[in-house]
Structures are given as C-alpha cells and as structure tokens.
Amino acid sequence: MNAERDSAVGEQPSVEALNTGKSDKSSSRVTSGRKPAGRGSGASRSTVGKAAAGETAAQAPAKTSVKAPAGKKAAAPKKTAVKRTAVKTTTAKRTATKTTAAAPKSAKAAAAKTPAAKAPARKPESRAAMIRRARRINRELAEVYPYAHPELDFTNPFELLVATVLSAQTTDLRVNQTTPALFALCPTPEDMAAMDPERLEELIRPAGFFRAKTKSLLGLSAALRDRFGGEVPGRLEDLVSLPGVGRKTANVVLGNAFGVPGITVDTHFGRLARRFGWTTQEDPEKVEADVAEIFPKSEWTMLSHRVVFHGRRVCHSRKPACGACPIAPLCPSYGEGETDPEKAKKLLKYEMGGQPGQRLRPPADYPGWPAAPLAAR
Numbered sequence: 001m002n003a004e005r006d007s008a009v010g011e012q013p014s015v016e017a018l019n020t021g022k023s024d025k026s027s028s029r030v031t032s033g034r035k036p037a038g039r040g041s042g043a044s045r046s047t048v049g050k051a052a053a054g055e056t057a058a059q060a061p062a063k064t065s066v067k068a069p070a071g072k073k074a075a076a077p078k079k080t081a082v083k084r085t086a087v088k089t090t091t092a093k094r095t096a097t098k099t100t101a102a103a104p105k106s107a108k109a110a111a112a113k114t115p116a117a118k119a120p121a122r123k124p125e126s127r128a129a130m131i132r133r134a135r136r137i138n139r140e141l142a143e144v145y146p147y148a149h150p151e152l153d154f155t156n157p158f159e160l161l162v163a164t165v166l167s168a169q170t171t172d173l174r175v176n177q178t179t180p181a182l183f184a185l186c187p188t189p190e191d192m193a194a195m196d197p198e199r200l201e202e203l204i205r206p207a208g209f210f211r212a213k214t215k216s217l218l219g220l221s222a223a224l225r226d227r228f229g230g231e232v233p234g235r236l237e238d239l240v241s242l243p244g245v246g247r248k249t250a251n252v253v254l255g256n257a258f259g260v261p262g263i264t265v266d267t268h269f270g271r272l273a274r275r276f277g278w279t280t281q282e283d284p285e286k287v288e289a290d291v292a293e294i295f296p297k298s299e300w301t302m303l304s305h306r307v308v309f310h311g312r313r314v315c316h317s318r319k320p321a322c323g324a325c326p327i328a329p330l331c332p333s334y335g336e337g338e339t340d341p342e343k344a345k346k347l348l349k350y351e352m353g354g355q356p357g358q359r360l361r362p363p364a365d366y367p368g369w370p371a372a373p374l375a376a377r
C-alpha cells in the first residue's frame with residue numbers, strides 16, 4: 001500500500017507548488033459554478049446559449065422540413081438547405097442551421113443530436129485541481145478552527161487510549177463525563193487490569209456498550225502490563241495488537257500522544273472526505289489511503305482534527321448547514337443541506353452555535369466554554 005501511495009504522490013505537483021499556487025481554473029470553476037451568484041450568471045450564459053441551441057433543436061429541423069420538404073426533396077443536397085435558411089435567419093439561427101446541416105439527413109435524427117449543444121458539459125475536475133482545492137479547504141479550516149484539538153480529556157497516553165476505546169458508539173462528551181471517576185480509581189494499566197469486572201462495568205456504564213468495553217479495557221491493560229512494561233507503545237503495529245484497539249484508535253493515540261502523524265477516519269471524517277470529493281470509498285482504511293495521497297504527512301493529524309471539528313459543528317450527517325458554511329465556495333456538495341443563511345445558522349453546534357464544548361477541561365485557546373460534569377446535568 002505504501003508503494004502505491006508513494007507512486008501516486010510522485011505523480012502529483014510538488015507540495016510547495018500546490019500550497020503556494022493561486023486558485024486554478026478548476027477551483028474557480030467550482031467556486032463560481034457553485035455559488036448562487038455564480039450559478040445565476042452561469043444560468044444567464046446558458047440561457048444565451050440555449051437561445052441558439054434551443055432554436056437549433058426546435059426550429060432548425062422544422063424549417064428544414066418546411067423549406068426543403070423531406071417528402072418532396074428528400075435527396076436535396078445539404079448545401080441548398082443551408083443557403084436558403086441562412087439568407088433568412090439571424091446569426092444565431094444561421095449557426096443553428098449549420099449545425100443541422102452538418103447533422104444526419106433526417107430531421108428526426110438531427111433533433112435527437114442537437115440537444116447536446118444546449119448545456120455545454122462541465123469539464124471534470126482534474127486530479128491536480130482536486131488536490132489544490134483539498135489543500136485550500138485544509139488551509140481555510142485551519143483559519144476557522146485554529147484551536148482544533150482532540151475532544152477527549154486526557155493527561156497521558158494511557159488515559160487517551162482508554163478514552164478512545166470508550167468513545168466507540170458514543171459522544172466524546174459522554175466519555176469525558178465518565179472518565180474522571182475511572183481515572184481516579186485506576187490511573188495505570190496495572191490498576192485497571194486488577195479491577196473487579198463488575199465494578200469496572202458500573203464505572204463505564206454511562207459510555208454505553210459497557211460489557212464489551214470492560215472486556216477491552218481489562219484485556220488491553222493486562223497486555224500493557226505484561227507485554228509493554230505498563231507503558232503504551234508508540235508504534236502502530238503494537239497498538240493494533242492490543243484488545244479493542246483498531247487502526248482509528250491507534251492513529252488517535254499516535255497523533256495526539258506521540259506526535260506521530262496519523263489520519264483518523266471516524267464517521268465525520270469519512271462523510272466529509274466524500275462530500276469534499278477527496279474519495280468515493282466507504283471503507284475507513286481506503287478513505288485513509290486516498291486522503292494520505294492528497295496531503296503531506298505533516299498535516300495528517302491537524303487535518304483530522306479540523307475536518308472532524310467541521311463535521312461536528314457545521315457539516316452534519318443529516319442537516320449540513322451549507323448556508324452558514326465558511327468553506328462552501330470550495331465544496332462540490334454545497335446544497336446538500338440548508339442553504340438559507342438564517343436557517344443554517346440555527347444548525348451550528350458547540351462554540352459555533354453558542355453552546356458548551358465537549359471537553360470538561362478544554363485547551364486554553366478554546367473559544368467556547370467547558371462541558372458540565374455528568375452529576376451536574
């Protein structure tokens with residue numbers, strides 16, 4: 001897989017060229033073609049085109065049949081028909097007629113051919129243009145969320161690992177409300193491995209799926225104690241060998257506790273990567289591989305936080321707030337959600353919607369305010 005990635009990256013423009021390059025034609029097209037204003041002007045242009053093309057479709061064949069009745073002069077040379085029509089028609093009509101004349105002999109066939117001229121096919125975005133646009137999205141998101149961070153409370157790699165395992169099928173908020181009591185009772189892998197399973201189940205019950213998660217926590221704590229000297233390993237292959245730890249969890253731990261670049265493909269990241277046109281894949285590992293080819297490694301961890309932040313605050317699964325989306329001009333999926341700015345604004349969440357964040361202990365630069373502990377809710 002690495003070899004494939006390397007070779008694909010090798011075909012791309014250099015990182016510097018892409019990062020410093022101005023908006024290319026394709027990007028502009030995405031922008032203007034997508035925005036309401038752009039769409040309007042595009043529509044006008046298209047209307048002009050349609051005037052000519054529309055006559056091409058509807059009038060030209062009819063005139064041809066009137067001026068040169070197919071029944072009487074079916075074998076009439078094409079040139080005659082063109083000449084006759086050209087004298088009487090406007091420039092646009094002349095163009096239309098020429099199109100007709102160049103088309104197959106029968107008016108029916110000509111009519112069937114002409115509609116293609118109505119709406120000029122939009123040029124598909126090239127891969128290089130998609131990469132430039134993707135990197136612009138990343139830069140824009142960095143400006144919108146300069147404070148993007150993991151939304152799980154933790155103070156060391158072990159806490160982050162445990163919190164990430166607990167976050168499956170629930171919100172980070174609920175995990176953050178659950179872990180203070182858990183970490184107070186078992187701050188190390190040795191402590192957790194020695195816990196009574198029923199007691200552990202009670203402690204983590206608010207995070208849901210508490211039986212399966214208890215099994216994972218006991219298993220991974222014992223493995224850390226027995227195989228890694230009570231320390232969380234800093235290598236992907238070691239992390240994924242722990243019970244209940246998959247690639248996503250391993251990347252979260254590597255990126256945020258060890259500074260090893262990793263792309264975290266959770267439900268938000270996968271959804272947005274598809275909406276942005278970075279991938280068509282559903283499988284998280286394939287999404288990760290596609291996105292890894294677009295961005296330099298140094299961006300992977302922060303890109304993951306930014307995209308997940310955007311997915312949680314603006315680009316929701318069911319009701320994306322397109323009308324209040326700061327990267328709408330760069331998004332090919334604009335319009336999937338609410339486009340009315342006032343209505344879209346009401347869909348924003350967390351600090352963007354004037355609500356508390358998910359962390360009980362957020363970083364100092366977080367512009368919102370902390371979540372409340374479980375007991376106070």
Ligand code: SF4
Nearest residue numbers: 315320322325331334
């Ligand atoms: S909210 Fe709409 S415009 Fe913004 S990223 Fe999501 S789909 Fe695109």
